[in-house]
Amino acid sequence: MDKELNIRIAKIQKIMADSNIDAALVASNVNLLYTVGQIIAGYVYIPVNGEPVTFVKRPNNLSGAGIHQIRKPEQIPSILEELGIQKPTTIMLEADELTFNEYTRLAACFKNSQVCNCGTKLLQNARTIKTEAELELFRETGRAHTRAYNKIPSLFRYGMTDTELSIEVERAMRLEGMLGQLRIYGQSMELFMGSVLAADNAAAPSAYDFALGGGGTDPSLPVGANGTVLSKGHSVMVDIGGNLHGYLSDMSRTYSIGKLPDYAYTAHQACLDVQKAFQENARPGAVCQDLYQMGKEIIEKAGFADYFMGVGQKAGFIGHGIGLQLNEQPVFAPRMTLQLQQGMVFALEPKIVLPGIGPVGIENSWIVNSDSIEKITLCPDQITDLTL
Amino acid sequence: MDKELNIRIAKIQKIMADSNIDAALVASNVNLLYTVGQIIAGYVYIPVNGEPVTFVKRPNNLSGAGIHQIRKPEQIPSILEELGIQKPTTIMLEADELTFNEYTRLAACFKNSQVCNCGTKLLQNARTIKTEAELELFRETGRAHTRAYNKIPSLFRYGMTDTELSIEVERAMRLEGMLGQLRIYGQSMELFMGSVLAADNAAAPSAYDFALGGGGTDPSLPVGANGTVLSKGHSVMVDIGGNLHGYLSDMSRTYSIGKLPDYAYTAHQACLDVQKAFQENARPGAVCQDLYQMGKEIIEKAGFADYFMGVGQKAGFIGHGIGLQLNEQPVFAPRMTLQLQQGMVFALEPKIVLPGIGPVGIENSWIVNSDSIEKITLCPDQITDLTL
Numbered sequence: 001m002d003k004e005l006n007i008r009i010a011k012i013q014k015i016m017a018d019s020n021i022d023a024a025l026v027a028s029n030v031n032l033l034y035t036v037g038q039i040i041a042g043y044v045y046i047p048v049n050g051e052p053v054t055f056v057k058r059p060n061n062l063s064g065a066g067i068h069q070i071r072k073p074e075q076i077p078s079i080l081e082e083l084g085i086q087k088p089t090t091i092m093l094e095a096d097e098l099t100f101n102e103y104t105r106l107a108a109c110f111k112n113s114q115v116c117n118c119g120t121k122l123l124q125n126a127r128t129i130k131t132e133a134e135l136e137l138f139r140e141t142g143r144a145h146t147r148a149y150n151k152i153p154s155l156f157r158y159g160m161t162d163t164e165l166s167i168e169v170e171r172a173m174r175l176e177g178m179l180g181q182l183r184i185y186g187q188s189m190e191l192f193m194g195s196v197l198a199a200d201n202a203a204a205p206s207a208y209d210f211a212l213g214g215g216g217t218d219p220s221l222p223v224g225a226n227g228t229v230l231s232k233g234h235s236v237m238v239d240i241g242g243n244l245h246g247y248l249s250d251m252s253r254t255y256s257i258g259k260l261p262d263y264a265y266t267a268h269q270a271c272l273d274v275q276k277a278f279q280e281n282a283r284p285g286a287v288c289q290d291l292y293q294m295g296k297e298i299i300e301k302a303g304f305a306d307y308f309m310g311v312g313q314k315a316g317f318i319g320h321g322i323g324l325q326l327n328e329q330p331v332f333a334p335r336m337t338l339q340l341q342q343g344m345v346f347a348l349e350p351k352i353v354l355p356g357i358g359p360v361g362i363e364n365s366w367i368v369n370s371d372s373i374e375k376i377t378l379c380p381d382q383i384t385d386l387t388l
Numbered sequence: 389m390d391k392e393l394n395i396r397i398a399k400i401q402k403i404m405a406d407s408n409i410d411a412a413l414v415a416s417n418v419n420l421l422y423t424v425g426q427i428i429a430g431y432v433y434i435p436v437n438g439e440p441v442t443f444v445k446r447p448n449n450l451s452g453a454g455i456h457q458i459r460k461p462e463q464i465p466s467i468l469e470e471l472g473i474q475k476p477t478t479i480m481l482e483a484d485e486l487t488f489n490e491y492t493r494l495a496a497c498f499k500n501s502q503v504c505n506c507g508t509k510l511l512q513n514a515r516t517i518k519t520e521a522e523l524e525l526f527r528e529t530g531r532a533h534t535r536a537y538n539k540i541p542s543l544f545r546y547g548m549t550d551t552e553l554s555i556e557v558e559r560a561m562r563l564e565g566m567l568g569q570l571r572i573y574g575q576s577m578e579l580f581m582g583s584v585l586a587a588d589n590a591a592a593p594s595a596y597d598f599a600l601g602g603g604g605t606d607p608s609l610p611v612g613a614n615g616t617v618l619s620k621g622h623s624v625m626v627d628i629g630g631n632l633h634g635y636l637s638d639m640s641r642t643y644s645i646g647k648l649p650d651y652a653y654t655a656h657q658a659c660l661d662v663q664k665a666f667q668e669n670a671r672p673g674a675v676c677q678d679l680y681q682m683g684k685e686i687i688e689k690a691g692f693a694d695y696f697m698g699v700g701q702k703a704g705f706i707g708h709g710i711g712l713q714l715n716e717q718p719v720f721a722p723r724m725t726l727q728l729q730q731g732m733v734f735a736l737e738p739k740i741v742l743p744g745i746g747p748v749g750i751e752n753s754w755i756v757n758s759d760s761i762e763k764i765t766l767c768p769d770q771i772t773d774l775t776l
Contacts, residue, residue, distance in 0.1 A: 029576055038607030039595045041576055059593035059601075059610075060701045093488070099575055100483040100491035101505060117489060167562040174555040179609045180580035187487055187575075188417055188429055192568035205447035207427045213447070219426030220634025220712075221567045222447075246608025313448045324608075 004133045005037055009052055012126045016048045016092070023047050023088035024119055025076070025106055028097035030183055030324050031123045033246055043073060043106075047085060055079070077109055088113045096120035096185075124185075128321060128329040129343040134247060135367055138345055141249045142365060142376030144176040145242035149253055149379045152238060156255075156386040162225035162236060163217060166196035169240050182241045182248060185325045194240035195224035202237065202359035205313035211349050212237070212310055212359060232258040235358035235383070237351070241326060242377075248322045250347035251377035252363030255386045264360055267352045268383055270302035271361035274318070274350040275381070282366070282373045288336035292318055295332070295350055307352045319348035322365060344368040345376075392521045393425055397440055400514045404436045404480070411435050411476035412507055413464070413494055416485035418571055418712050419511045421634055431461060431494075435473060443467070465497055476501045484508035484573075512573075516709060516717040517731040522635060523755055526733055529637040530753055530764030532564040533630035537641060537767045540626060544643075544774040550613035550624060551605060554584035557628050570629045570636060573713045582628035583612035590625065590747035593701035599737050600625070600698055600747060620646040623746035623771070625739070629714060630765075636710045638735035639765035640751030643774045652748055655740045656771055658690035659749035662706070662738040663769070670754070670761045676724035680706055683720070683738055695740045707736035710753060732756040733764075 012035070016024060026035055026044040035044045041058040054067045055076055062069070068079055077087075091110050093103055095117030107115040130138070148169070155168040170193045174180060180193055189208055197214045206213020208223050215226040230236055235256050242249035254268060274295040282291055295318050299308045309315040321328035322345055330338050330346055345368070351361030362381050367374040400423070404412060414423055414432040423432045429446040442455045443464055450457070456467055465475075479498050481491055483505030495503040518526070536557070543556040558581045562568060568581055577596055585602045594601020596611050603614040618624055623644050630637035642656060662683040670679055683706050687696045697703040709716035710733055718726050718734055733756070739749030750769050755762040 027576075029578060033608055039578070039610050041595050041597070058595050058597065058701065061593050095488040095492075096490075097575065098488055100481070100486055100488045101508075102484075102575070103488035104483075104505075117492075120489075164563075167559055170562065170568075171555055171559045174558065175552075177605070179604075179606060180558075181578060181609055183578075187485065187490070188415075190417060190427070190569060190571075205449050207429050207446050209429070209446065216567075217565070218567060218633050220421055220631075221569055222427055243608075245606050313446065 004131060005035065007131050008034060008126070009046060012046055012123065013048055015122050015126050019118065019122060021048060021090050021092045021116060021118070021122070023091040024123070025091060025093055026119070026123070027102065027106060028094045030097070031094060033324060034123070034127055042070070043076065045076065045080060047088070053080065053083065053085070073106055073109055090114045090116055092116040092119040092122060094119035094123065124329060127323050129341055130323065130345055131343070135343070135345070137245045137247045138249065138365070138367060139376050141242050141244040141247055142378065144178065144244050145249045145251050146378040148172040148176045148178070149238070149251060152253070152255065153384060153386055156230070160230055162196045162198040162201065162228045162230060165230065165236065165238070166225045166240070169196065169238055173240055173242065177244055179243045182243055183325045185327045189327070190221065191223060192221070196236060196238050196240070197225065197359050198228040198230055198236040199234040199358040200355065201226045201228050202353045203311045203355065209315070211315045211317070211351055212353065230257050233260065233357070235260060235264065235360055237359040237361070239363060246324050248324070248326050249365045249377055250322055250326065250349070250363055251365060251379065252349060252351070252361070253379055254360050254362070254383045256383050258385065258387050260357060260383070264354055264357050265383065266302065267304050267307070267354060268360040270299050270304055271350040271352060272381055273302070274298050275348060275362055275364065278348055279373060282340060282368070283371060284340055284342050284368060286340045288330045288332050288338045288340070289334055292332040292334060292336065299350065299352070304352050307354055309351060311353050311355065318350050319346050321346045340368050342368055342370050392519060393423065395519050396422060396514070397434060399517070400434055400511065401436055403510050403514050407506065407510060409436065409478050409480045409504060409506070409510070411479040412511070413479060413481055414511070415490065415494060416482045418485070419482060421712060422511070422515060430458070431464065433464065433468060435476070441468065441471065441473070461494055461497055478502045478504055480504040480507040480510060482507040482511065512717060515711050517729055518711065518733055519731070523731070523733070525633045525635045526637065526753070526755060527764050529630050529632040529635055530766065532566065532632050533637045533639050534766040536560040536564045536566070537626070537639060540641070540643065541772060541774055544618070548618055550584045550586040550589065550616045550618060553618065553624065553626070554613045554628070557584065557626055561628055561630065565632050567631045570631055571713045573715045577715070578609065579611060580609070584624060584626050584628070585613065585747050586616040586618055586624040587622040587746040588743065589614045589616050590741045591699050591743065597703070599703045599705070599739055600741065618645050621648065621745070623648060623652065623748055625747040625749070627751060634712050636714050637753045637765055638710055638714065638737070638751055639753060639767065640737060640739070640749070641767055642748050642750070642771045644771050646773065646775050648745055648771070652742055652745050653771065654690065655692050655695070655742060656748040658687050658692055659738040659740060660769055661690070662686050663736060663750055663752065666736055667761060670728060670756065671759060672728055672730050672756060674728045676718045676720050676726045676728070677722055680720040680722060680724065687738065687740070692740050695742055697739060699741050699743065706738050707734050709734045728756050730756055730758050
């Protein structure tokens with residue numbers, strides 16, 4: 001792991017150097033996990049050159065080179081001084097992850113430095129290109145996710161609700177080793193393990209910025225299944241997130257209760273066509289907004305534009321980066337000029353909501369390789385009839 | 389619900405008036421839920437006198453008196469002006485919930501006002517005393533929690549791990565209607581549905597500030613079950629959180645695999661004695677630190693001080709308020725001078741970790757009534773042998 005962490009730290013230091021930042025003080029769980037290799041209550045000080053220094057409040061049994069037990073962040077400056085580390089001219093903090101009061105408290109520890117609020121963004125940039133070791137963890141997670149979803153047809157019972165199906169899929173995921181918890185960027189985003197959306201609940205406008213929302217069963221968490229009985233002629237989409245080692249995999253599959261009207265299969269095929277176009281065109285150098293536009297046009301030509309990515313309230317994207325958080329770079333949406341690069345990982349989720357029937361479409365997770373994209377969520381893509 | 393929301397708003401306005409605050413702009417999910425009655429992506433402006441104004445970004449189908457659809461918070465000042473609402477001299481924001489960048493952005497919308505970072509604290513204070521309607525939701529959640537835990541003996545299988553038992557309890561909880569997601573105060577606190585701690589895993593020092601931690605199965609989420617096989621002579625504690633309508637119930641129960649050594653039952657009884665002392669002494673007017681001290685002394689007299697609330701790394705509290713978040717006021721810990729008041733709700737969790745055996749002890753959720761405390765988690769308190 002030390003070698004892996006060195007690669008990550010070097011990547012962060014390169015980005016810091018390019019932005020004229022002398023130091024970072026990392027304090028959010030997601031970036032502590034990225035830089036320490038495990039969750040701690042504490043901080044990591046990363047100078048633009050040299051070794052990082054880790055400050056741990058909890059657990060109280062961590063030790064080793066570069067690890068210091070502390071009670072509070074105000075101890076950090078004097079320890080750095082004792083270590084002979086020069087005071088930084090500029091230091092970056094995670095202004096989109098730390099609360100105002102936490103940020104202000106940490107900034108006060110470096111009152112002779114210029115504090116930059118760019119920490120979240122630059123660390124996100126570092127995390128966007130995954131290392132080889134990280135890609136292996138994604139592949140492992142994708143395989144476990146696939147094994148769990150392969151059980152879904154056996155979990156269906158006549159008369160069950162979307163919530164009940166969700167509970168059985170959640171259990172199947174947990175039995176494959178999934179941790180359950182999903183880290184999501186943005187303090188207002190919340191989700192339990194994912195969503196199972198049946199029939200018209202897929203069209204419910206959501207308080208959250210997910211591809212499809214769902215009404216949920218309670219106004220305190222208005223997302224996902226809402227207790228709809230799975231009934232003949234309706235579709236149901238399972239979108240439960242995978243997390244085996246902190247790295248998330250995202251996969252949605254569409255199921256039917258009996259046969260759907262023909263145009264539902266046509267709509268589903270249009271989503272598969274978007275995926276196929278990505279397989280042919282998503283390469284290092286391809287521009288996110290162009291790929292978004294390409295996907296959108298395929299759906300428009302197929303005649304489903306009004307139902308694409310929701311009705312009434314639509315999602316503004318058709319895919320998103322994944323990593324230690326569910327919503328990373330790249331994002332496939334208008335005005336996204338980022339180019340794909342080798343080592344990026346994303347979920348592509350073209351979805352159509354058909355009133356009176358339910359959701360159709362697909363979501364898979366993909367690794368960007370040198371001249372292709374690699375699918376890591378491997379269940380069959382077609383609509384599966386749960387009654388067969 | 390409108391009448392209920394009016395009670396809550398009036399309570400917030402009273403606290404604002406006492407603190408010379410003219411207005412609040414609420415933006416965190418937990419406080420939006422409290423003041424709007426449902427999760428929205430948006431904001432609530434609460435003047436110290438008069439009606440609140442709700443600004444909604446998502447969902448896009450909310451309407452009604454005092455509700456305004458917006459795209460971004462910068463639209464708020466001009467809408468308030470159109471409504472004839474005077475610019476506040478002082479406005480409070482949730483500085484312990486909003487990120488630095490969110491807080492700064494909202495503060496910039498009120499640049500002629502003095503912005504106070506006390507929003508989180510004052511809103512927490514308002515939420516500490518629950519309304520009658522909220523107490524009913526707690527009772528309902530406690531009953532569902534009890535029904536789920538009553539199934540635990542039937543979920544045990546020889547050879548299963550703590551993780552496998554956790555998965556079955558999670559499913560039982562979900563089938564009783566639990567939402568799964570638990571809101572926790574503090575950006576660095578993370579937990580899936582709760583923890584199941586068997587044998588010496590209960591002593592693992594944690595990165596998180598829970599009563600007992602557990603090592604977890606992966607360094608990306610080091611809390612809870614770690615894959616320990618449930619075996620003869622060991623104890624296992626189930627502490628999976630309840631959440632039926634946003635209001636959390638907290639209950640832990642100790643189970644044994646076969647018979648434990650006699651001193652394990654003695655230790656468990658000491659924890660029950662702490663609970664009994666609370667039943668006799670926790671009343672409106674009782675001081676949190678005094679109740680903590682009372683509990684600690686009972687454990688000391690019983691001879692288990694070294695194992696109380698963990699070994700090696702110990703929790704600093706024996707109980708905590710619950711509500712829309714898992715960690716609210718009151719807290720039973722040293723230096724907590726808060727007095728109990730009617731309408732508070734708390735979890736009391738005296739726990740002892742016995743090396744070589746595992747955790748024993750109890751956790752129940754309680755409502756503070758006018759001259760007593762009322763238990764809302766109703767499973768039997770004794771150690772249950774799962775092999776019988």
